Amino acid sequence: MGRYLTTLKVFWIASLTAELEYQANFLIELVATAGNLVGSIFVLSLFYGRGQSLGGWSWEGALVVLGVYTLLEGITSTLLQPNLSTIVAHVRTGSLDFVLLKPIDSQFWLSARTFSPWGLPGIALGAGLIGYAAWKAGATPAPLTLLGAALMLVASLMILYSLWFVLAASSIWFVKIWNATEVLRSVLVAGRFPVSAFPAGLRAFFTFIVPVAFLTTVPAEAILGRASGPWLLAGGAVAIASVVASRWFWNFALRFYTSASS
Numbered sequence: 001m002g003r004y005l006t007t008l009k010v011f012w013i014a015s016l017t018a019e020l021e022y023q024a025n026f027l028i029e030l031v032a033t034a035g036n037l038v039g040s041i042f043v044l045s046l047f048y049g050r051g052q053s054l055g056g057w058s059w060e061g062a063l064v065v066l067g068v069y070t071l072l073e074g075i076t077s078t079l080l081q082p083n084l085s086t087i088v089a090h091v092r093t094g095s096l097d098f099v100l101l102k103p104i105d106s107q108f109w110l111s112a113r114t115f116s117p118w119g120l121p122g123i124a125l126g127a128g129l130i131g132y133a134a135w136k137a138g139a140t141p142a143p144l145t146l147l148g149a150a151l152m153l154v155a156s157l158m159i160l161y162s163l164w165f166v167l168a169a170s171s172i173w174f175v176k177i178w179n180a181t182e183v184l185r186s187v188l189v190a191g192r193f194p195v196s197a198f199p200a201g202l203r204a205f206f207t208f209i210v211p212v213a214f215l216t217t218v219p220a221e222a223i224l225g226r227a228s229g230p231w232l233l234a235g236g237a238v239a240i241a242s243v244v245a246s247r248w249f250w251n252f253a254l255r256f257y258t259s260a261s262s
Contacts, residue, residue, distance in 0.1 A: 007104060012115040019117055030121040037070055037125055040192055047197075055197030060137035062194060065220040067129035068153070069191045072160055072215060074122025080161060082114040084168035085181075091171050097259045107250050111165065134223050145225040148232055152219040155239035159214055160188075162242035165250070172253045191216040214238050 019025075044062055047054045054062050087110055090096035099106050139145065167184055171177050187210055190198070195206050195213040206212040214235045221227035 004104070004108060008112055011113050015113075015115040016117060019115075025118055026121070029118040033070075033074070033121045033125055037066075037129070040066055040070075044192070055194045057194045057196065058137065060133045061220065061224060063133035064130055064137065064223055065194050065216050066192050067126050067133055068156070068216045068219050068223075069126070070122055070129060071126030071153075072156065072191070074119040074124075074126055075157060076160065076164070077119030077122060078116050079112070079114075079119070080164045082116040083111050084164050086110070086114070087168040088171040088177060091257070094259065096257065100254070100259075106254075107165070107247065110168075111161070130223060137224055139224045142225065145222070148225075148227060149219065149223040152222040152227070152232065152235050155235045156215045156219050158239040159211055159242045162246040163188075163210075165246045169246075169250050169253045172257050188212060188215070194220070211238050211242075 048059050191212045195217040218231050218235045
């Protein structure tokens with residue numbers, strides 16, 4: 001574990017050194033992320049009027065869901081997209097050979113090689129919106145509530161990572177997966193709203209097929225202190241199963257990888 005942490009530190013310091021040569025990008029990303037968040041809040045406000053709610057969620061509760069979504073989008077821009085999008089290039093050029101020959105786990109290397117600071121504004125704005133909305137909703141920072149919220153946020157990140165990684169790993173068979181990536185991002189946009197706001201068919205789809213409900217709605221309920229035990233256990237089980245499945249899928253996909261020298 002110590003070797004992996006040291007390697008991760010070297011990876012991220014090198015990435016930050018390279019990325020921070022263009023410091024104006026941070027301000028541009030901050031403005032863009034803030035603009036997107038304001039637009040999302042405006043769209044959400046259209047569903048609320050006098051005494052109205054969205055799927056049984058109050059205005060402040062829905063803002064917590066949006067905050068979790070914004071937080072995950074920032075993490076995607078910081079870690080997931082910069083790293084996992086390069087798997088396609090490695091497969092296409094044959095440089096995946098060199099990754100597989102390194103004395104370190106290939107999935108770890110491909111998942112954590114790059115750290116992009118341009119997603120940090122999204123992380124900060126998402127966390128800020130979560131804190132503000134939860135406070136306005138009257139959520140109490142009890143130890144059990146904080147623990148449940150932290151565990152569900154970690155679980156949602158594990159699920160999100162697994163979805164991205166499985167899609168990226170499929171490039172071993174289908175080199176051009178950019179369209180599939182855009183489809184995934186379009187589906188995950190549904191996480192801006194509580195899953196109970198959708199019709200029954202879509203609720204089932206976003207719970208059992210593409211687990212969007214466990215990405216934003218269940219963590220938001222945990223933050224607000226109203227998540228039930230079964231949903232918390234289900235979220236943890238889905239997260240563990242997702243990571244195990246992504247690991248199995250990577251090992252399975254490597255059996256079909258043809259190296260550049262063969």
